[in-house]
Each structure stands twice: as structure tokens, then as C-alpha cells.
Amino acid sequence: NAGVTQTPKFRVLKTGQSMTLLCAQDMNHEYMYWYRQDPGMGLRLIHYSVGEGTTAKGEVPDGYNVSRLKKQNFLLGLESAAPSQTSVYFCASSEDSPYEQYFGPGTRLTVT
């Protein structure tokens, strides 16, 4: 049981490049989330999904897109990376009650 996995672990992009971060979970959870973690700002929700084929905006969605074509996968895309998107990105999944979120190991992204 791998839980929540994220690919890749590290990435360096140049400004304007695009990339996709993959999150996969094997717990059959309905809900999935993408966060970014920045020093002094904690975790902020980018986008989330309440089930296969659904997505919704979180607190800081600008510059990101997501897709949930399969229940176990949640993809986060950056169409045109900017230095302000340098961050550590975490994926998480959850069921309804008791509401615990299970986190992936994170992806460290640097945009130069």
C-alpha cells in the first residue's frame, strides 16, 4: 500500500516552460488536493477534486490547471512557469469523515 505518491520529486524549470505534476493514490479516496508550501505562509490550497471528472479552485489557483480523469490520479499543470511558482507542492487525498488528509512526499519545484 503506497498511499499517496508524487512524481517527480524535484524539478527545475525555466520561466515560461510548462510541466505536469502527477499525484496518485491507492486508497480509493474520493477527494484529492493540491497545496503549495512556502516559508512563512504554511500550506495553501491550489485546487481540489471531489471525485473523478471534477475539479474546483482553492485559495491560490491562478497559473495552475488540474485534471482528474481517473479516480486515483490528480494532475497539476503549470502552463507557463513563473519564478513566483517556486515552491514545494504537496498532494493529499481524503475521504469524508473522519476528514483525515493523507499527504504525498512533496515535489520541490524551482523556476529560474
Next chain:
Amino acid sequence: AQRVTQPEKLLSVFKGAPVELKCNYSYSGSPELFWYVQYSRQRLQLLLRHISRESIKGFTADLNKGETSFHLKKPFAQEEDSAMYYCALLTGTASKLTFGTGTRLQVTL
């Protein structure tokens, strides 16, 4: 709007000293609160939730609705408690969480 405040970025205590990590919230609904912990090189994980009123690794947290607080406490700090601690508030549907900015606990000898 919902908000979680953790006023201390860093809390440094000696081994064996009591620990209190502060968390205050603002929320118009009935609050459900959590503490998550991130040890060095490990993923973020749930430490405890107020609804279960449990003690995990010696930590406890009591929800005080009058003071809108959910402080995390431990009577005697251990070196292995050194980590980043986040307070989180369940908000809206889909089990969404609003996180505080986190407090780094540093336990020294």
C-alpha cells in the same frame, strides 16, 4: 472568512520542559480542528484531532470555543518532538482544510 493563526514561527525549548504551541481560529460554523506534524524528511501527517480527544505521543489539545483556540500541549518535550507543526481547520465541504502558517518546534538538550 475562516482563518487559522499560529503566532509563533519558531518555538525553542529545552528537553524536559513543557511545550505549548498556540493556535487560534475564526470560523462562523461549528469548528473541527486538527494538528498536523511534519518531521524532517517525512511527509505531513495527522497528529491529533479535537473530536477524538486523544493523546498522541504525549500531546493533547483542547478546543476552547470561548477563546477560539486549540493550543497543542505536552508536559515534557523530547528531542524527537522537533518538527514543524500545523494547526488546521475543517472548512466547507469535501474535507477541505485551512492551515495555519506553522510553528517550528526545536527541542534542545
